[in-house]
Amino acid sequence: MHLIRDVLDKQLIDREDCKMGRASGLIMQLGENTQPRVTHIVIGGPALWMRIRPGLRKLSTKLAHLWGPKRKEPVTIPWSRVKTVGKDVNLDVEAKETGALDWELWIARHIIERIPGGGSKEEE
Amino acid sequence: MKKILQLTLGIVTSVGGFLEIGSVTTAAQAGARFGYQLLWAILLGTLCLIFLIEMSGRLAAVSKHTIVDAMRERFGFPFFFFVLIGMVIVAFLVLVAELGGISFALQILTGIRFPWWALPVSLLVWLLMWKGTFSLIENGASLLGLVTISFVVAAFKLGPDWSSVGSSLIPSLPDSDKANYGFLAVSILGASISPYLMYFYSSGAIEDKWDRSYITMNRIIAGFGMTFGGFLSMAVLVAAALALRPKGLQVDTFPQAALLMTTALPRWGFYLFALSMLFACFGAALEISLAIAYFFAQGFGWSWSEDLEPSQDARFAFVYTIIILLAAVPLMLRVDPIKVTMLSMALTSASLPLAIVPFLFLMNDPIYLGKHRNGWISNAVVAIVILISFVLAIISIPLQIIGG
Numbered sequence: 001m002h003l004i005r006d007v008l009d010k011q012l013i014d015r016e017d018c019k020m021g022r023a024s025g026l027i028m029q030l031g032e033n034t035q036p037r038v039t040h041i042v043i044g045g046p047a048l049w050m051r052i053r054p055g056l057r058k059l060s061t062k063l064a065h066l067w068g069p070k071r072k073e074p075v076t077i078p079w080s081r082v083k084t085v086g087k088d089v090n091l092d093v094e095a096k097e098t099g100a101l102d103w104e105l106w107i108a109r110h111i112i113e114r115i116p117g118g119g120s121k122e123e124e
Numbered sequence: 125m126k127k128i129l130q131l132t133l134g135i136v137t138s139v140g141g142f143l144e145i146g147s148v149t150t151a152a153q154a155g156a157r158f159g160y161q162l163l164w165a166i167l168l169g170t171l172c173l174i175f176l177i178e179m180s181g182r183l184a185a186v187s188k189h190t191i192v193d194a195m196r197e198r199f200g201f202p203f204f205f206f207v208l209i210g211m212v213i214v215a216f217l218v219l220v221a222e223l224g225g226i227s228f229a230l231q232i233l234t235g236i237r238f239p240w241w242a243l244p245v246s247l248l249v250w251l252l253m254w255k256g257t258f259s260l261i262e263n264g265a266s267l268l269g270l271v272t273i274s275f276v277v278a279a280f281k282l283g284p285d286w287s288s289v290g291s292s293l294i295p296s297l298p299d300s301d302k303a304n305y306g307f308l309a310v311s312i313l314g315a316s317i318s319p320y321l322m323y324f325y326s327s328g329a330i331e332d333k334w335d336r337s338y339i340t341m342n343r344i345i346a347g348f349g350m351t352f353g354g355f356l357s358m359a360v361l362v363a364a365a366l367a368l369r370p371k372g373l374q375v376d377t378f379p380q381a382a383l384l385m386t387t388a389l390p391r392w393g394f395y396l397f398a399l400s401m402l403f404a405c406f407g408a409a410l411e412i413s414l415a416i417a418y419f420f421a422q423g424f425g426w427s428w429s430e431d432l433e434p435s436q437d438a439r440f441a442f443v444y445t446i447i448i449l450l451a452a453v454p455l456m457l458r459v460d461p462i463k464v465t466m467l468s469m470a471l472t473s474a475s476l477p478l479a480i481v482p483f484l485f486l487m488n489d490p491i492y493l494g495k496h497r498n499g500w501i502s503n504a505v506v507a508i509v510i511l512i513s514f515v516l517a518i519i520s521i522p523l524q525i526i527g528g
Contacts, residue, residue: 009197011425024201024426044424052202087188104426105224110439112413115445117255 001085003038010090012043012077014095021100024048027076038040040076041089043100047074069102127192142173142353143272143360144408145225146315146469147216148401149462151357152375152384154308155364157301160284163358165309165341167293169316170354174346175502176480179487180322184329187492191326193421194486203482204423210478212416215320217468219412219451223249224461225405228378229398242455249409250448254441258331258430261414265407272356272404274396278388279359282366289362306472306520313513314472316354319479320415327418331429339496363388377460385466409448417444470524474517480510 001007003026012020025047027040045064050057064070075098083090095101112118147166154162180191187194198205229239253263298305334342364375367387373380378401385400386393414430421428421440434441455461486507487498 009200011193011197019425019427022196027473037292048201049409051200052205104438107442108435112438115434117434118441119433 006085007041010085012041012100013088013090014093014098015083015091018101020091020098021075024051025121032035032042038079040078041082043075043077043089043098044103045071045074069106071099071102072115073099075099075102142170142316142318142321142350143269143356143404144315145221145273145401145405145461145465146318146472147312147353147357148225148360148381148404149329149375149465150308150311150365150469151245151361152317152368152381153466154312155361155366155384156368156375157308157371158298158305159365159369160289160362161296161298162305162308162312163289163292163361164295164352165312166316166361168295168509168512169313170350170357172313172506173317173354174350175346175506176317176322176483177325177350178343178346179498179502179506180326181329181334181346182339182496183487183492184326184337185336186333186494186496188330190330190418190422191323191483191486192419194492195482196423196425198486198489199482207478207482208419208423210475211319211323211419213472214468214475215339215412215416215419216340216451217318217411217464217471218318218446219416219447220454220459221461221465221468222405222409222412224407224455224459224464225401227455228461229402229405232379232394233398233402234381237462239458240458242452246448246452249406250415250445250457252410253413253430253444253448254434256430257395258328261410262328265403265410268403269407271396272400274291274385274389274400275356275363278393278396279362281388282363282513284362284366303520306516307524310473310513310516311466311511311521312357312477313470313473313516314469316357317476317509317513318472319476320412322479322483323415323418324411327414327422327428331431336496360384378462381472413444413448416447417441453522470517470521473513474521476510477514480506481487491523518520 008023009028010023012023015021021043023041024044026038027041027042029035029039030036046057046060049060053059077091077098077100081092083092096105108119139525151166154165185191192204195207202437205260211299221247223242224238226245227238230236230241230245251389256264329338329342363384364381367384368375368380371383373383375381382394382397385397417440418428420426420443421437424439426439427437428440429437454464484498486492488503490497
């Protein structure tokens with residue numbers, strides 16, 4: 001597998017076919033006597049913005065503390081949860097439990113569902 | 125049978141996206157100033173758009189990727205983000221122009237000035253997106269948009285000289301006023317080749333679940349739909365050349381543009397013009413708002429579909445809500461919609477390489493398209509037209525600004 005071509009920036013899908021963002025970074029483990037190996041996929045947040053400019057990493061972290069779901073740790077998915085890598089990357093996880101949908105749910109709850117006709121609240 | 129119904133996707137894309145305030149204003153100004161002489165620009169723009177729309181549909185049918193999906197994956201986040209900023213700025217200005225077109229149409233129908241219409245109109249566009257489904261938007265806009273055929277009736281009734289119409293399909297330079305001629309050519313190309321149409325169309329193909337069996341149908345839709353749109357634009361230019369040019373009118377205001385219809389159809393022309401603008405701009409406003417929301421959602425991998433309840437694709441719904449409401453603000457502050465239109469069309473032309481060059485790379489990539497990738501003819505046609513419009517834009521926009 002070609003990590004940059006086949007995994008980075010690919011659409012991530014959970015086990016219920018829910019879109020949960022794109023692979024914005026990969027975490028690798030470098031051992032002295034072992035081959036480097038990928039341990040996690042990172043979703044959204046500072047990992048994404050630092051790809052444009054390293055300075056944007058701090059800025060995006062600061063802004064995220066001002067507004068929204070205020071998550072402290074970046075969202076990471078262990079590589080062992082990767083089911084298939086094809087057109088999309090399918091993961092054996094539930095998107096809501098990983099934190100990947102924190103913003104989606106926050107905007108749904110705080111803005112969209114408060115507008116008439118925005119949709120049901122019973123799911124939550 | 126379902127596939128035949130899908131022709132409506134092509135028609136709405138052309139009526140709602142092709143004939144809108146941009147193409148009507150640029151074609152009317154061109155006709156009023158230079159007679160038939162700029163018809164070649166519409167022909168060139170339409171030809172290029174047929175190829176681009178066909179490619180957008182083929183990419184979706186073969187690879188199951190929208191353009192934005194493929195762009196983010198193939199070129200990575202930093203490049204995607206750069207294109208996102210450029211495209212959103214241009215598309216936003218076009219959206220302001222379309223909302224202005226609707227508001228202006230309501231102004232000439234009711235007498236109430238356009239700034240008062242800006243907010244109600246943007247709320248109505250938003251409401252349709254909020255409650256409507258993709259097929260409602262697709263079919264509703266295409267049926268209502270058919271009223272724009274009245275431009276063709278007007279053009280025929282004015283009795284154009286067909287041999288000079290035909291000879292204007294070959295480019296030529298005017299004797300004077302070359303800077304303005306160049307600027308109008310650029311604006312016509314920008315009004316014809318709108319990247320948001322491609323984003324809308326490729327997302328629509330995914331919403332309608334196209335697969336490889338749609339490749340032939342896609343070709344017919346792109347060819348038929350865009351030719352239809354181009355034909356309507358040409359009718360506007362011809363009607364303006366015959367109705368406005370002899371009176372020396374320049375189409376700086378909307379009521380002047382209405383004269384291109386009332387001269388041919390004194391009784392109904394005024395209402396037909398207002399309704400044509402109303403429906404065509406409305407369809408375009410829906411398409412652009414959707415295209416911007418698709419761009420964000422697909423690029424960042426959020427859930428998106430016009431058929432889901434807003435709470436199920438909250439970030440997608442949030443983007444179009446904000447964009448539509450913001451677009452009403454300049455109009456409420458009385459910014460002239462015709463000026464915004466001309467500016468946004470020229471900027472579209474200048475920004476075409478940003479949208480089209482990466483797209484051409486994708487269309488030649490065997491990973492996405494396998495044996496269905498572009499042949500040399502489609503690559504050459506699109507590359508040449510994009511180069512022409514970019515060079516014209518770089519030369520004529522500064523000249524237009526200097527010349528006022």
